[in-house]
Amino acid sequence: xxxxxxxxxxxxxxxxxxxxxxxxxxxxxxxxxxxxxxxxxxxxxxxxxxxxxxxxxxxxxxxxxxxxxxxxxxxxxxxxxxxxxxxxxxxxxxxxxxxxxxxxxxxxxxxxxxxxxxxx
Amino acid sequence: xxxxxxxxxxxxxxxxxxxxxxxxxxxxxxxxxxxxxxxxxxxxxxxxxxxxxxxxxxxxxxxxxxxxxxxxxxxxxxxxxxxxxxxxxxxxxxxxxxxxxxxxxxx
Numbered sequence: 001x002x003x004x005x006x007x008x009x010x011x012x013x014x015x016x017x018x019x020x021x022x023x024x025x026x027x028x029x030x031x032x033x034x035x036x037x038x039x040x041x042x043x044x045x046x047x048x049x050x051x052x053x054x055x056x057x058x059x060x061x062x063x064x065x066x067x068x069x070x071x072x073x074x075x076x077x078x079x080x081x082x083x084x085x086x087x088x089x090x091x092x093x094x095x096x097x098x099x100x101x102x103x104x105x106x107x108x109x110x111x112x113x114x115x116x117x118x119x120x
Numbered sequence: 121x122x123x124x125x126x127x128x129x130x131x132x133x134x135x136x137x138x139x140x141x142x143x144x145x146x147x148x149x150x151x152x153x154x155x156x157x158x159x160x161x162x163x164x165x166x167x168x169x170x171x172x173x174x175x176x177x178x179x180x181x182x183x184x185x186x187x188x189x190x191x192x193x194x195x196x197x198x199x200x201x202x203x204x205x206x207x208x209x210x211x212x213x214x215x216x217x218x219x220x221x222x223x224x225x226x227x
Contacts, residue, residue, distance in 0.1 A: 045207055045218040063215050105211045106154040106169040113163060
């Protein structure tokens, strides 16, 4: 059974940094792209970014709202993907989900999410 | 960027009713569209991909269709466990935008 487990969320002040982790099991992790998606409290879903696989040079792409502040990386030896968030803003407050990208396209597995609160 | 809109934003229907939700893309995305269900307080779940392909384990009362840039999610007979918010998503190109969601509840 595929499981994605996020960790690292918490309360951080504006301008601060946080690193989220997502540990995967039950899949050949290195075969898949991994995306991060977030959801502000009571709001809709927002794509944050993507990390491709080794075959595609671990290439990344980001939403405009986080580009230059957030960095996605992965360690296939640890079956993990990471989201480094710098220069955090109050509008980054959200539940952050990691997702498995199926066929380079849609999300067939989601983690349970980790809450990031940016507040002074 | 491709914008996704959904209508209605919310609806209330009776158990057994046929429910239709529409998603429109601001430009052509072929059939690169997915539908997700998010029950209250839960994680989103994949229902449909490629506009009309039912994901494994999803009840057959759910179906999807496409016509140009308009996409439809249909629940043929609404059940109590279908109370949720439904989101469409474009995966044709980045940014992989979601629609704003349609909240479905029971009348």
